[in-house]
Amino acid sequence: DSGVTQTPKHLITATGQRVTLRCSPRSGDLSVYWYQQSLDQGLQFLIQYYNGEERAKGNILERFSAQQFPDLHSELNLSSLELGDSALYFCASSGEGLNHHGYTFGSGTRLTVV
Amino acid sequence: DQQVKQNSPSLSVQEGRISILNCDYTNSMFDYFLWYKKYPAEGPTFLISISSIKDKNEDGRFTVFLNKSAKHLSLHIVPSQPGDSAVYFCAASDKSGGSNYKLTFGKGTLLTVNP
Numbered sequence: 510d511s512g513v514t515q516t517p518k519h520l521i522t523a524t525g526q527r528v529t530l531r532c533s534p535r536s537g538d539l540s541v542y543w544y545q546q547s548l549d550q551g552l553q554f555l556i557q558y559y560n561g562e563e564r565a566k567g568n569i570l571e572r573f574s575a576q577q578f579p580d581l582h583s584e585l586n587l588s589s590l591e592l593g594d595s596a597l598y599f600c601a602s603s604g605e606g607l608n609h610h611g612y613t614f615g616s617g618t619r620l621t622v623v
Numbered sequence: 624d625q626q627v628k629q630n631s632p633s634l635s636v637q638e639g640r641i642s643i644l645n646c647d648y649t650n651s652m653f654d655y656f657l658w659y660k661k662y663p664a665e666g667p668t669f670l671i672s673i674s675s676i677k678d679k680n681e682d683g684r685f686t687v688f689l690n691k692s693a694k695h696l697s698l699h700i701v702p703s704q705p706g707d708s709a710v711y712f713c714a715a716s717d718k719s720g721g722s723n724y725k726l727t728f729g730k731g732t733l734l735t736v737n738p
Contacts, residue, residue, distance in 0.1 A: 551728055551729055554726075554728075601666075611672065611714065613669075614667045616664070617664075
């Protein structure tokens with residue numbers, strides 16, 4: 510157990526629908542990062558939150574949004590889903606600054622859009 | 624534009640031999656490099672890292688080498704074991720964001736160690 514909790518582990522939904530992925534960071538970590546892993550695409554950075562505020566944005570579609578709540582958990586909202594959104598979505602957390610091991614990842618949510 | 628490249632999607636080696644995984648980067652602002660290992664149905668886990676002020680870091684069977692002039696790093700696993708079979712991601716961080724660092728990942732290399 511890495512200490513980063515992601516729910517649900519699996520999600521199957523239809524095109525056009527909206528889903529919410531949830532992440533609880535490791536205790537004490539203020540930063541949360543969301544990554545998408547599609548086939549052959551590696552880990553694509555989507556967005557980062559730090560202590561409730563958006564810090565950095567990557568290749569996140571306008572149909573996607575995220576937020577980090579006062580208790581530091583984060584949610585990634587995916588709307589108007591398309592077949593191509595099927596992927597593994599990882600959440601990671603870190604403390605202030607860069608420590609030697611970088612991020613701690615959760616086990617991911619596998620989203621399948623049918 | 625891929626700033627971190629792992630040009631070999633897969634690598635197969637025999638148990639007991641050396642595994643060498645390669646990674647190239649283009650951003651000269653990168654100053655810290657990490658390797659993560661990922662098993663199926665799990666998230667990536669940290670393996671080993673190296674600062675740009677060093678050219679080698681060793682941890683047991685794992686050694687990372689950094690060649691800054693060539694913008695290249697490699698991960699050596701000696702001896703390779705079947706349990707090392709996993710996807711290996713190279714990642715890099717730059718200090719441009721201060722404490723707000725962001726890791727940029729390569730696409731990963733699937734290592735298979737055959738008994």
